[in-house]
Amino acid sequence: MRLSSNSRALSQTPRHWMIGIHALLPCVKRWAGIICFGGLITGLHLSDFGLSGTIDIEALQQLRALRTLSLKNNSFSGQIPAFNKLGALKLLLLSHNKFSGQIPDDFFSSMASLKKVWLSNNNFTGSIPLSLMTLPHLLELHLEGNQFSGHIPTLRKPTTVTSLDLSHNKLEGEIPDSFSKFSNVSFLGNEGLCGKQLDRDCSSMVVKSLPQPADEEKKESADSEGHTKLAIGIGALVVMGILFIATFTGRKKDKGDDFSILEKETPDEMIPVRVRSIKKPAEGSSRRGGDSSRKGSTHGSKNGMGDLIMINNEKGAFGLPDLMKAAAEVLGNGGLGSAYKAVMTNGLSVVVKRMREMNKLGRDGFDDEMRRFGRIKHRNILTPLAYHYRKEEKLLVSEYVPKGSLLYVLHGDRGICHADLNWPTRLKIIKGISSALGFLHSEYASYDLPHGNLKSSNVLLSENYEPLIIDYALDPLTNPSHSAQVMFAYKSPEYIQHQQISPKSDVYCLGIIILEVITGKFPSQYLANGKGGTDVVQWVLQASSEQREQEMIDPEIANNTNSIDQMVRLLQIGAACIESSPVQRLDMREAIRRIEQILV
DSSP states (O other): OBOOTTOHHHHTSOSHHHHTOGGGSOOOTTSTTEEEETTEEEEEEOTTSOOBSOOOHHHHHTOTTOOEEEOOSSOOEESOOOGGGOTTOSEEEOOSSEEEEEOOTTTTTTOTTOOEEEOOSSEEEEOOOGGGGGOTTOOEEEOOSSEEEEOOOOOSOTTTOOEEEOOSSEEEEEOOGGGTTSOGGGTTTOTEEEBGGGTBOTTTOOBOSOOOOOGGGTTOOOOSTTOOOEEEOHHHHHHHTTTOOGGGTTOOOOTTOGGGGGOOSSGGGSOOOOEEEOOOOOTTOOTTTTOHHHHHHHHSSGGGOOOEEESOOTTOOOOHHHHHTSEEEEEEEETTEEEEEEEOTTSOEEEEEEESOOOSSOHHHHHHHHHHHHHOOOTTBOOOOEEEEOSSOEEEEEEOOTTOBHHHHHHSOTTHHHHTOOHHHHHHHHHHHHHHHHHHHHHTTTSSOSSOOOSGGGEEEOTTOOEEEOSOSOGGGSOHHHHHHHOGGGGSHHHHHHSOOOHHHHHHHHHHHHHHHHHOOOBGGGSTTSOSSBOHHHHHHHHHHTTOGGGGSOHHHHTOGGGHHHHHHHHHHHHHHTOSSTTTSOOHHHHHHHHHTOOO
């Protein structure tokens, strides 16, 4: 590899591993871009080093323990190197280079261990390699921003793939049924594609009002929570009515949809929406007739638009017009609804969740729950900023957290962010999560599920890796049938076997996160059918019975040998939290007590 002038960190790194005599030297973890385990190089994470030139595959072949290779955001060009000679790779990230040409159909046939393949934003041409679609353990596939053409091959195991982006290529034909679970965002920018995701009739290839992003927006790369992001121009936001356009949700507008008033040609023509803070009703006022502020929130605006109601003024007040004038990105569709990021003119970035399955409570009950959210003050809980109420759907607005979710940092680009996940940081994350759960189990002690949907995708990380939990205490607001389908607490053994839930279902969810953080494995429990990832429950039970707990610890922290005993203790706490019998499972208070006793 040739180092460019801006590769300072790498230029200060010993070059031995590059020129083939690395086998004579132990791996030194302080070397830039090197991931070590047991004195061996297991990962080369050379993203953003300004590298160009020729990649010496023969030298890389001498790295017998190499499992992850990231060359993102460099200047490599030409045909794809013979990475298929590195058959043990689990992760291959080549996004944002200048690779070009066609990839042979059988290129990936010898790479059966691959889980994550990112080839996005290069200049690859020709058909998508058939061997890429038959990888048995594939979790993430990103090919966006190339010039791939022809038909999309059938995906062999669509149930295991959690992140997919084929957008902005030259693909054509009908989207195969094996891709039915992915939204339109995964396929945008392919004029020749048709199918229900794109609302294009394959028999006539007539486009039914699918907005396309501007050219400069086609180069947006995928990132946080494993979801694809699509940049949308400000003008497009206005025309589409930012958050409510039906093409983002796969639903057509009803004729009487009140949000149609948002679809105006210019911001000046938008109906103003008043912004106010929720206030406690005056003493003695009637719940229905005496609370004029509530009445105003439903009927006080033209065409029944209602208000955006502020419940947390720490970031200032704003309204729907502010959101509509903002640049926005589609973050993806989660179990509870669609999520969007909006950057307002004052610089504030927020996430807006649009939720349609929250008709369990009427307006008064919903207002009460939102008011409780606004009162939450805990360093590890993200308090919402505002909400908007309609009978058909609700909007919940929260501050945007740039680093993203624990899920993404653990299992996404295992590069710079993941390198920061040392043992002290991981323990801090678990302690923060448990502290937040303790608060919720006290604040919502009467709830069967004080959180209800705890998983690593619902734990955001601040810049200093302080955890912030989200999507909590929503079970009482959500339609029961929908809760059972999408909330992770309903994956607990007691619900699967007996259709019963309790606060100990949250403890089970905590146990899964503990095992996920300690092992570094993606839990199969997060997937709808459990196929893919690692069954961390069975794995820990078997390892514990054979006293092999140390083997479960993520190699990237296991080299901290002075803390192995503490890691094993935390692993054992996780195991006690996922006991199949709620009677034998730890309660939340005891789990927190044991976690707090663990020291770095």
